[in-house]
Amino acid sequence: MQVEWYGQSAFRLSSARETVFIDPFGDLSQLAAGRGMRFDYPPIEGVSAELLLVTHEHIDHNWVEAIGGGPAILRSTAGRLESPIGEVTAIASEHDESAGTERGPNTIFLFTLEDPRVCHLGDFGQRALRDEQAAAIGPVELLILPVGGGPTIGAEEAQAIVDRLRPRWVVPMHYRTPRIGFLETADAFLELCAHVERPPTAVFDTAALPVQDAPVAVVPAAP
Numbered sequence: 438m439q440v441e442w443y444g445q446s447a448f449r450l451s452s453a454r455e456t457v458f459i460d461p462f463g464d465l466s467q468l469a470a471g472r473g474m475r476f477d478y479p480p481i482e483g484v485s486a487e488l489l490l491v492t493h494e495h496i497d498h499n500w501v502e503a504i505g506g507g508p509a510i511l512r513s514t515a516g517r518l519e520s521p522i523g524e525v526t527a528i529a530s531e532h533d534e535s536a537g538t539e540r541g542p543n544t545i546f547l548f549t550l551e552d553p554r555v556c557h558l559g560d561f562g563q564r565a566l567r568d569e570q571a572a573a574i575g576p577v578e579l580l581i582l583p584v585g586g587g588p589t590i591g592a593e594e595a596q597a598i599v600d601r602l603r604p605r606w607v608v609p610m611h612y613r614t615p616r617i618g619f620l621e622t623a624d625a626f627l628e629l630c631a632h633v634e635r636p637p638t639a640v641f642d643t644a645a646l647p648v649q650d651a652p653v654a655v656v657p658a659a660p
Contacts, residue, residue, distance in 0.1 A: 438551045440579075441640045442657045444478030444617075445497055446559060446610050448581065449486070452551035455522050458486040458508070459546065459557050459581075460498040468496070475618030478660060487521040492559025493532060493543045513544055522550055528573050532588065533562040540588055545570065553578040553643050556602070560589045560611065566598055579643065580604035580652075585612030585620035592625035599630075599652050606643070607652050614659035623656065630654040 441449040446460040464480040476497070485506030491499045494513050501510055509521050515529040526547040532540035543559045556577040566574075580602055583589035589611055590598075599607050609627070613620040627633050631651040639660040647653055 438553055438579075438643045439640060440608070440643065440657075442608070442610070442660060443481050443639070444614070444660050446492065446557075446581075446583070447481060447498075448557070448608075448610075449484060450550055450555065455488070455550065456484075456486040456506075457488045457490065457522060457548065457550060458484060458504050459490045460492055460559070461489070461500045461503040462497045463500040463503055465497055477616045488525070490525070490546045490557070491544075492546065492557065493541060495541075495560070498560070511546075513542060515544065520548070522548060524548070526573065528570055530559070530561055530570060531563050532560050534564050545574065547574055547577070553605075555579045556581065556604070558582040558598075562589050564590075565594065566601060571601055574602060577602055578605040579608065580606070581608045581610055583611035584609040584623050584626040587620050591621060592623075592629060595626050596629040604652050605648060606646055606655050608655050608657070616659055627654055627656065 439451045448459045450457045461481045465476045481503040486504050486508040489504050489508040489510045491512035515527045518525045528545040530543045530545050531537040532543040546557045554577045582595050584595040609623045612623040632649045632653040634653050634655045636657045639657045
């Protein structure tokens, strides 16, 4: 399975036959500048998918118009849902520590593409996974989770989730890079990881990743 990171929480995951895109955004540079922030990730363009997942309805996650190919769209929902790639599990969670009353709901998406079982946590902001959420996730090979703090969990909370789920690989997201001027960097999270792999570009293939005795943090280059 090929994985490409577009910045923030946006990812393309492709098998030989199907593509899933998660949390697309458009050109946010002017909007961010108006709020005294910097957001220089390139707007997502020229991408097609069979399935588009939106974890929550914030503007840097729900620009569905960016994705071509007429994909099926699952957005801000929960349940066991049919899709062009098979069943997708959507797990209700919150974007904050106050039962969603500050930043709203967030969806954890779980699906299998080609072989790896993938879990994308969206902008997860709870203090920790609840027991029923962890049970619904179950075994997972590729875990994608926020680590930059602020409106989501930070390094220690992210590592606690990794320790609980024990994925084969973990990809940090939603953290400060040279492209944005807010959030914390991934450094504090990576210091807690036993193994770190750094692909030279924003694209990597799971077939080329190492398997170790502990979860491997995979840190693609910022796009």
